[in-house]
Amino acid sequence: MSDDLFLQQIKIRESSKFIEQLLSRIDRNESGLKDLLKEEIENLKVLHIEYKKCLEEKKVIYEDRQPCKTRYFLKDGSTYVVDLKGNYKYLYDNKNRSITYHFNNGQIEKTFSNGIKEIRYPDGSVCIKFGEKDYDLYK
Known part of the structure; x- marks a missing residue:
């Protein structure tokens, strides 16, 4: 696996951990989480596009x-x-x-x-x- 793909895997794992933390906040009924979740989903979409681009380069x-x-x-x-x-x-x-x-x-x-x-x-x-x-x- 190239370094770029490895680093992207790390970013995706970090984002997953962040989402888990947000879900625990939801369980505690903290406000503003809907906006945070939307923002994090957008970040994940960008990471996914970058990941697909790296895979395309390795064809x-x-x-x-x-x-x-x-x-x-x-x-x-x-x-x-x-x-x-x-x-x-x-x-x-x-x-x-x-x-x-x-x-x-x-x-x-x-x-x-x-x-x-x-x-x-x-x-x-x-x-x-x-x-x-x-x-x-x-x-």
Whole structure:
């Protein structure tokens, strides 16, 4: 998932929490909630339109099949590659110049354009690498 889609998911979750808070206010009979709900619904509609736009940008426009992998070229200039043996798949995101690998063991590695690498292990731990010997590990 690209960063934009991830951030939009977070925004949608926050909006959902906000609506839950508003509903609890309704239960306590506080005034002006109808206007707040209408405003929040409009915000959600805008987020939904932005989300649809991001999905549209990630549509496949060309497919290149090779003996060991298939490469998909996306509308926004990104490239998605799938290993036909199922060992890995990766996305080169043209927008933020990052590469994200997904391995069949559940490990996810994301390399940013500045060289920083984020590795998410299947056990939930995260490693941030700043160089060969310089890293932080979070469990």
